[in-house]
Amino acid sequence: MRTNYRMNSGVRFQMLSDDQLEEMFWGVLHLLEHTGLDVKHEQARDILEKAGAWVDGERVRIPSYLVKESLRMAPRSFTLYARDGNHKHDIRIGPGRAHFGPGPTCPNFIDVETMERRPYVNSDVPAVAKMVDALPNIDFCESLGTVSDVHHDLGALYEFAGMFPNTSKPIVAWSYDQHDSAGIHQIAVAEAGGQRAFEQRPNYVHYCEPLSPLVSTFEALDKLIFAAKHRIPLIFTPCPIAGGTAPVTAAGIITQGAAESWMGLTVAQALQPGLPFFMGGVYSVMDMSAMILAYGAPELPLFMAGVTELAHYAGLPLWQTGGCTDSKCFDGQAVIEGSMSVFFSALTGGDLCHDVGYTESAMTGSVFQLCAMDEAIGYSRRIARGIEVNDDTLAVNVIQDVGPNGHYLKEKHTRRHFKSEFWYPNLLDRQDFESWEMTGGLTLKDRTAARVRDILATHSPAPIKPETEKAIEKVLAQAEERVQE
Amino acid sequence: MSELEQISTAILQGEEEKAPKLVNRALRRKVSAKDILENGLLVGMGEVGVRFRAGDMFVPEVLMSAEAMRASMELLRPELISEGVKLVGKILMGTVKGDLHDIGKSLVNMMCEGAGFEVIDLGFNAAPEKFVEAIKEHQPQIVGMSAMLTTTMRAMGYTIKAIDEAGLRDRLKIMVGGAPVDAEFAKRIGADGYGSNAPAGAELAKQFAGAA
Numbered sequence: 001m002r003t004n005y006r007m008n009s010g011v012r013f014q015m016l017s018d019d020q021l022e023e024m025f026w027g028v029l030h031l032l033e034h035t036g037l038d039v040k041h042e043q044a045r046d047i048l049e050k051a052g053a054w055v056d057g058e059r060v061r062i063p064s065y066l067v068k069e070s071l072r073m074a075p076r077s078f079t080l081y082a083r084d085g086n087h088k089h090d091i092r093i094g095p096g097r098a099h100f101g102p103g104p105t106c107p108n109f110i111d112v113e114t115m116e117r118r119p120y121v122n123s124d125v126p127a128v129a130k131m132v133d134a135l136p137n138i139d140f141c142e143s144l145g146t147v148s149d150v151h152h153d154l155g156a157l158y159e160f161a162g163m164f165p166n167t168s169k170p171i172v173a174w175s176y177d178q179h180d181s182a183g184i185h186q187i188a189v190a191e192a193g194g195q196r197a198f199e200q201r202p203n204y205v206h207y208c209e210p211l212s213p214l215v216s217t218f219e220a221l222d223k224l225i226f227a228a229k230h231r232i233p234l235i236f237t238p239c240p241i242a243g244g245t246a247p248v249t250a251a252g253i254i255t256q257g258a259a260e261s262w263m264g265l266t267v268a269q270a271l272q273p274g275l276p277f278f279m280g281g282v283y284s285v286m287d288m289s290a291m292i293l294a295y296g297a298p299e300l301p302l303f304m305a306g307v308t309e310l311a312h313y314a315g316l317p318l319w320q321t322g323g324c325t326d327s328k329c330f331d332g333q334a335v336i337e338g339s340m341s342v343f344f345s346a347l348t349g350g351d352l353c354h355d356v357g358y359t360e361s362a363m364t365g366s367v368f369q370l371c372a373m374d375e376a377i378g379y380s381r382r383i384a385r386g387i388e389v390n391d392d393t394l395a396v397n398v399i400q401d402v403g404p405n406g407h408y409l410k411e412k413h414t415r416r417h418f419k420s421e422f423w424y425p426n427l428l429d430r431q432d433f434e435s436w437e438m439t440g441g442l443t444l445k446d447r448t449a450a451r452v453r454d455i456l457a458t459h460s461p462a463p464i465k466p467e468t469e470k471a472i473e474k475v476l477a478q479a480e481e482r483v484q485e
Numbered sequence: 486m487s488e489l490e491q492i493s494t495a496i497l498q499g500e501e502e503k504a505p506k507l508v509n510r511a512l513r514r515k516v517s518a519k520d521i522l523e524n525g526l527l528v529g530m531g532e533v534g535v536r537f538r539a540g541d542m543f544v545p546e547v548l549m550s551a552e553a554m555r556a557s558m559e560l561l562r563p564e565l566i567s568e569g570v571k572l573v574g575k576i577l578m579g580t581v582k583g584d585l586h587d588i589g590k591s592l593v594n595m596m597c598e599g600a601g602f603e604v605i606d607l608g609f610n611a612a613p614e615k616f617v618e619a620i621k622e623h624q625p626q627i628v629g630m631s632a633m634l635t636t637t638m639r640a641m642g643y644t645i646k647a648i649d650e651a652g653l654r655d656r657l658k659i660m661v662g663g664a665p666v667d668a669e670f671a672k673r674i675g676a677d678g679y680g681s682n683a684p685a686g687a688e689l690a691k692q693f694a695g696a697a
Contacts, residue, residue, distance in 0.1 A: 405609075407587065410548050410552070415545045418543065
């Protein structure tokens, strides 16, 4: 079979067999139908009951036909749009396309000047967004931190207000409650040119997080309902910890996590059929000696590959995880853990891979880790692109022309392909020893720090519209008033 | 864009057909060969060097520029001689005895041609006596030697010895290069300089010729 031969040049990667996937798929449906979840939101329970779910107090069980109906309604392919119409910043969700971005809500940040750990502050938000905007392999934006120097209820809102003007790449926004969500949405809609225009070209994704094991919390569902009503693409992402809040086995944690996501899916599709929906999230192990959720464990990319394959089997895009580390500083551990997980994520094609730039098990955000991972993602993407085989790439004629002991440097074939066939590093050094020594004998850490500072000093993102600037001012002023009351 | 600017741009963009045509046209319009070389061709190659070192140009592109330069120089060289302009220089290049590796040396050749040198290529597996004969015949200012293997790099020392014994060493600058070679080794065998890569080799040749 040579149909679509050129299309099939990517690396073949599949971890689970179709039989295994089918068994897991029915496992999730069984869990939703027979065990169910506690749904801590009355309106959500009403929506579910009307759709055909069985409600018993807070416990909601969903018959499998209803889950399958919800899966059928959710799209597998859609586009998240750059706010400024720059197509290079659009994200096209679909099979075989892995995208990457930072994560949210770390309490600490690695200071750009001193490289020391300190609390995350409001002025860090634009810096992270600018880095995201400039780095070629980072596709969407989160802030890498929770703003600590504004009113404690307004962190998420200030965060969005700081990110939005400083990158035109799509943003993934979390929030504390519906007030935040409404403010964030006003800003995005102002830029899009109204609710209808936003629905056609959504420029951000709403993120909410249920609780493991098996609880749909009030806040998660309240935000989900807001997003569904306003047709905001949605991420519903649990964070199960194997051996703690989920079964210790890989198949077990994936089954439970998927059930948690699909409860959200059913509510969302009942409210807004066809709403773009990502299942998620962060699946890893509880380290049984350090008692942390390990962000650098090999089980994280392993579990995430499994849940990616299950999501794609069920026809949903996935909120992936990678590029993160348990290391406390920019060292070999940070680069090993981060690089391994982004490479595995690139192979799985998990649709939006977040937490790139997390260090210290999600306690500290780092643009240095983000910048180094941009390089690792570029490297991984080259491998995942695979080998293209056709007459031109086989180069039989070129080999004949050059002959024994000739060279290819001057061949037109070389000139035509050397930029697309090879990947060129931005941070990794390949100079000979003399040149390396002459250029200062810099380490990866030195070069990463220099690139971060260079980008922050020189990069200017596309501006937002004047009416959006006004919307931001208004939303923040109203929010400040609300918290005074 | 002025005539000379067009020439330097053609060199920078590696247009090996257009560059000599522009040189020809300039000569017909009575622009001096010296002016074409110094304010056209060498300006273009200078910019190529800057961009290559900054990582903005890559080897296949530099070679295209070097090709354009070589083709232009072929046209220009007789005119330069008749104008009495001192040429940048002549380089004799070869991979030493016992070594069949050609590509590294060829790269240095192309880079040197790009810098305006005339290059005589002895090919690979060139014995010391072949170097000596060629020096007598071509009278180069610079001799370059290449070796790829630790087993063959010793032949560089033997070749320098042979050049010395033939009484030719004093009028020459000798540069060496190749994967296993380093500055320390170059010093030990009595070479005048070492280049760690092809552009560095061409830079070294320019220094030797006083053209840097």
